[in-house]
Amino acid sequence: MSRAEETVWEVFARQAYEEPLHHVGTLTESDEDLALVCARAIYDEHPWVHMILVPRAEIREAIRA
Amino acid sequence: MSTSTGSTLDAATVTMISLIGSLADNKSALGRRYGEWAVSAPTIESAVAAAAMAQDELGHARSTYPVLAKLGVHRDDEGLDAGYPLRVIAAELPDWASVIAANLVVDGILTTWVASARDSALEPLAQRARKILQEEGAHRVHAEAWLRRLCAAGGADRDLLLTRIAEMWAAAARWPGPADHAGYRAAVSEGMVSAGPAEIRGRVRDWLTGRLMSAGAAADLRDPSDWSDWDESHRR
Numbered sequence: 001m002s003r004a005e006e007t008v009w010e011v012f013a014r015q016a017y018e019e020p021l022h023h024v025g026t027l028t029e030s031d032e033d034l035a036l037v038c039a040r041a042i043y044d045e046h047p048w049v050h051m052i053l054v055p056r057a058e059i060r061e062a063i064r065a
Numbered sequence: 066m067s068t069s070t071g072s073t074l075d076a077a078t079v080t081m082i083s084l085i086g087s088l089a090d091n092k093s094a095l096g097r098r099y100g101e102w103a104v105s106a107p108t109i110e111s112a113v114a115a116a117a118m119a120q121d122e123l124g125h126a127r128s129t130y131p132v133l134a135k136l137g138v139h140r141d142d143e144g145l146d147a148g149y150p151l152r153v154i155a156a157e158l159p160d161w162a163s164v165i166a167a168n169l170v171v172d173g174i175l176t177t178w179v180a181s182a183r184d185s186a187l188e189p190l191a192q193r194a195r196k197i198l199q200e201e202g203a204h205r206v207h208a209e210a211w212l213r214r215l216c217a218a219g220g221a222d223r224d225l226l227l228t229r230i231a232e233m234w235a236a237a238a239r240w241p242g243p244a245d246h247a248g249y250r251a252a253v254s255e256g257m258v259s260a261g262p263a264e265i266r267g268r269v270r271d272w273l274t275g276r277l278m279s280a281g282a283a284a285d286l287r288d289p290s291d292w293s294d295w296d297e298s299h300r301r
Contacts (some may be wrong), residue, residue: 041117
C-alpha cells in the first residue's frame with residue numbers, strides 16, 4: 001500500500017477537562033490501532049488528559065476554505 | 066549464592082535475582098534494538114513509535130536494576146552493552162520483521178512475567194511491575210497491529226515474519242526456565258510471582274496463536290525440550 005492510499009488522521013487533544021479540544025497535528029496510518037499508538041508517541045509535547053483522532057475523510061465542511 | 070553482605074540466600078531468592086537481573090538486561094537490549102530501528106522503520110510514524118518504545122524499555126531497565134539492590138545484590142552500572150540478554154536481541158536486528166517478532170515474543174514473554182509479579186511479596190518489584198505494565202499496553206497494540214499488517218501483505222513479508230517469530234520463540238521460551246525448576250517453584254509458593262515457567266509460556270503461546278490464527282497464519286511455538294545447556298544465571 002502506498003502512503004497516498006493510507007488514512008490521514010486529524011489529531012485533537014486537551015490538557016485539562018474544562019478546555020476545548022485543540023487541533024495538534026495529523027498522522028498517516030492505515031491501521032487504526034497503530035494510529036492511536038503513534039499519535040500518543042508523536043504528540044507527547046504536553047501531558048494531555050484527552051486525545052482523539054478523526055479520519056480526515058470523515059470531516060464535513062460547513063464552509064469550504 | 067550470597068549477597069554483598071555475605072549472607073546465604075534461599076533458592077527462591079536466588080531465582081528471583083536471576084529473573085529480575087535478566088529482565089533488566091533484556092529490557093535494556095530491547096530498548097537498544099527498538100532505538101536502532103527508530104531511524105530505519107518503514108514509515109516516520111513507525112519510527113516515532115519505535116523511539117517511544119525504546120525510551121520505555123530503557124526506562125524499565127534503569128528502574129529495574131535497583132530492585133536487585135533491595136535483594137542485597139550490587140551490580141555495577143556498566144553501560145548499555147552490559148549484561149547477558151537473549152542472544153537473539155544481543156545485536157542489531159537484521160530486518161523490520163525481526164523487530165516485530167521481538168516486540169511480539171520477547172516483549173510478550175517478559176511482560177507476561179512482569180504481570181505475574183504485579184502483586185509480588187517483593188514490594189519494590191510489585192511497584193515496578195505496575196508501572197511497567199501501564200506502558201507495555203501500547204507495545205502490545207503495536208505488535209498486534211504489525212502482525213496483522215505483515216500477514217495481510219502475504220508473500221515474503223508474511224513468511225519472514227513467521228520465520229522470525231519461530232526464531233524468537235525458540236530463544237525467549239527458554240527465558241522463564243524449566244517447568245519443574247525448584248527455585249522457581251519456591252518463588253511461586255512464597256508469593257514472589259504468581260505463575261510458573263510453563264504458565265508464562267502457555268499464556269504467551271495462547272495469545273500469539275490466537276492473533277496468528279486471526280491473521281490466517283501459524284508459527285512453531287513448541288515448548289523447549291532440551292535444557293541441558295541452559296544457563297540459569299543468564300536464563301538462556
